[in-house]
Amino acid sequence: xSTSSEIYSLRVNGTDQHVKDAWIGESLLYVLRERLGFMxxxxxxxxxxxxxxxxxxxxxxxxxxxxxAASAIDTDIITVEGLAPSESPNDIQQAFVTEGAVQCxxxxxxLIVAVHxxxxxxxxxTEIEVKEALSGNICRCTGYGRIFSAVQLVIxxxxxxxx
Amino acid sequence: xxxxxxxxxxxxxxxxxxxxxxxxxxGGTDTMVEINFRHFEPGDIISLRHVQELxxxxxxxxxxxxxxxxxxxQFENGSFSHVSGALSEASRTVxxxxxxxxxxxxxxxxxxxxxxxxxxxxxxxxxxxxxSSINGIRMxxxxxxxxxxxxxxxxxxxxITAIHIPKINGFQGYAKVGVRNAxxxxxxxACLIHNMDKSHISLALGAVGPTIIRCRTAExxxxxxxxxxxxxxxxxxxxxxxxxxxxxxxxPITDHRSTAEYRKHAVGVLAQRLLKRAMK
Ligand SMILES: Cc1cc2nc3c(=O)[nH]c(=O)nc-3n(C[C@H](O)[C@H](O)[C@H](O)COP(=O)(O)OP(=O)(O)OC[C@H]3O[C@@H](n4cnc5c(N)ncnc54)[C@H](O)[C@@H]3O)c2cc1C
Ligand code: FES
Ligand code: FES
Numbered sequence: 204x205s206t207s208s209e210i211y212s213l214r215v216n217g218t219d220q221h222v223k224d225a226w227i228g229e230s231l232l233y234v235l236r237e238r239l240g241f242m243x244x245x246x247x248x249x250x251x252x253x254x255x256x257x258x259x260x261x262x263x264x265x266x267x268x269x270x271x272a273a274s275a276i277d278t279d280i281i282t283v284e285g286l287a288p289s290e291s292p293n294d295i296q297q298a299f300v301t302e303g304a305v306q307c308x309x310x311x312x313x314l315i316v317a318v319h320x321x322x323x324x325x326x327x328x329t330e331i332e333v334k335e336a337l338s339g340n341i342c343r344c345t346g347y348g349r350i351f352s353a354v355q356l357v358i359x360x361x362x363x364x365x366x
Numbered sequence: 367x368x369x370x371x372x373x374x375x376x377x378x379x380x381x382x383x384x385x386x387x388x389x390x391x392x393g394g395t396d397t398m399v400e401i402n403f404r405h406f407e408p409g410d411i412i413s414l415r416h417v418q419e420l421x422x423x424x425x426x427x428x429x430x431x432x433x434x435x436x437x438x439x440q441f442e443n444g445s446f447s448h449v450s451g452a453l454s455e456a457s458r459t460v461x462x463x464x465x466x467x468x469x470x471x472x473x474x475x476x477x478x479x480x481x482x483x484x485x486x487x488x489x490x491x492x493x494x495x496x497x498s499s500i501n502g503i504r505m506x507x508x509x510x511x512x513x514x515x516x517x518x519x520x521x522x523x524x525x526i527t528a529i530h531i532p533k534i535n536g537f538q539g540y541a542k543v544g545v546r547n548a549x550x551x552x553x554x555x556a557c558l559i560h561n562m563d564k565s566h567i568s569l570a571l572g573a574v575g576p577t578i579i580r581c582r583t584a585e586x587x588x589x590x591x592x593x594x595x596x597x598x599x600x601x602x603x604x605x606x607x608x609x610x611x612x613x614x615x616x617x618p619i620t621d622h623r624s625t626a627e628y629r630k631h632a633v634g635v636l637a638q639r640l641l642k643r644a645m646k
Contacts, residue, residue: 339462
């Protein structure tokens, strides 16, 4: 039942990862980046405001900066690295490139995870549903227009491939 | 310093009894901000993530029993959005989708901020808070549970296990003022519940006092000046007087989010709007 503060393991992108010598108060964001080498998730605010650290835990999109890493044992954690291999971007990532939705890119990994989560739960969201789903992700560069265009591109491409 | 991840409520209560100074961790959306910014140095932690009993929802004969660790998204538009219109509206205003997938009502009660969005709803509904310890269960009215700014009546070996709310026949609504639509802590908020069976309207205000304020004066005045057994539209005079009385019961302060004056004005407007939505 109890876990010692020093060693625990997390299931990240389907693989068990052992975390050693960690301080108990460390956030999942910190452990992913600094201890396990998953640099995809970004940290900008560390208070749940910006969404750049978004990951999936048991299929929920959550801010990894607000999850105590040691409490996330026995959950399924998916980071942006787990959505597609780095050499072949998935359709969401490609659409962000095509539509010019990436400028400095700091918000992008969190947005990719949030868009992935949205489209997994709702394959044809309305414009307002897209805006609501991405309301926890802040982008300082793009003004969001190109991000919404990228989401629309993915939706229409996926609809075409089904019909 | 240790983290415990109990797998049942019994285990959780035992560990808490042995480590009464431990911090309970539900969604972590309040606690992790404190830790990340070094406002809180964690000692022992008891994670409630794997305590299934706290996720249980039950329909009772007179209402509902909501497990304390059910996240907001379930009340917003998930499986339990039907239990209370006001709770659903309040949940929808919390933070962002990420926060609503993580944060819990038990955590909102645990933190007991005057701006906690579910608290005016629980106050207006006269919710009962279920507190469990190794000695058994204690039921406490929400009005006795909330003591002041970030202070509540939970004792150190207790876990908030559930919230009991009644089934209401009539309108219920929640309204909040903030600087934008997403990710905003209330500057002022209000919850209005119309219980047609009891010919009563209750009104609770958030973020305008050390804790949630129930507008007993405005409620009493309304009972005497309107027929609340139906939802027939009220006159402008009645609606305005109700708003004025509600505003006069607020005890706001000026802080970095707003001024006391504006808050008082805002809760009066919110009370009027909610009353208009209820009676039409
Ligand atoms: C970006 C951001 C936006 C936010 N926006 C809002 C908002 O709009 N409205 C709002 O009301 N809040 C908001 N919050 C605050 C927070 O999300 C809520 O207060 C939430 O309900 C806390 O729940 P939790 O489970 O995450 O709490 P935790 O951090 O896990 O716990 C909070 C406190 O409650 C105690 N606790 C938790 N569960 C129990 C239990 N079962 N029994 C006894 N004690 C318990 C903990 O020990 C701790 O002291 C926001 C937070 C962030 C980071
Ligand atoms: S770093 Fe987690 S939300 Fe900003
Ligand atoms: S591209 Fe720079 S923050 Fe979004």
